[in-house]
Amino acid sequence: MGAGGTNGGTGRFLIGLIMMIAGGYLFLDAVKVSHGFGMGYRLYSFGGFHLTGGMVLVPFIFGIGIIFYNSKNLLGWLLSVSSLVMLAFGIISSLKFSLRSMSSFELLTIIVLVVGGLGLFLSSLRNLSAADDPQ
DSSP: OOGGGSSSOHHHHHHHHHHHHHHHHHHHHHEEEEEOOOTTSEEEEETTEEEEHHHHHHHHHHHHHHHHHOTTOHHHHHHHHHHHHHHHHHHHHTEEEEEOOOOHHHHHHHHHHHHHHHHHHHHHTSOHHHHHOOO
16 A cells, blocks of 8 residues: 555655645745734724733733732633733734745745645545556
8 A cells, every 4th residue: 555545656645745845844934924013002993092012911910910819700810811812812913924035946946846746745645556547
């Protein structure tokens, strides 16, 4: 048995997988991630009111105080957890992705590795002996 439980080529499977991994690595290496998050920058807007990262921490502070005063108080847990969720969502939503400048050779290499590797990978999953059969 070969790749995928068929009589196909295990070599095609491995070469395709290696090509996809290499192309994916080169692609992800070319992606530049930046952010616009800060304590003074707005995270959320409600009408004309802008909620900043620092403002999200105010309910967190009160929630922590309530939790330390009485750990069974549901309001303290609600304030703390909701503030942390809003802060995490604000950080993730402020990320910006862009591709760095690259030559056409680099871009074509990435495309050939990813798409060619995918083609080899998928072709290894079909039954080659049945495909060569003239029936």
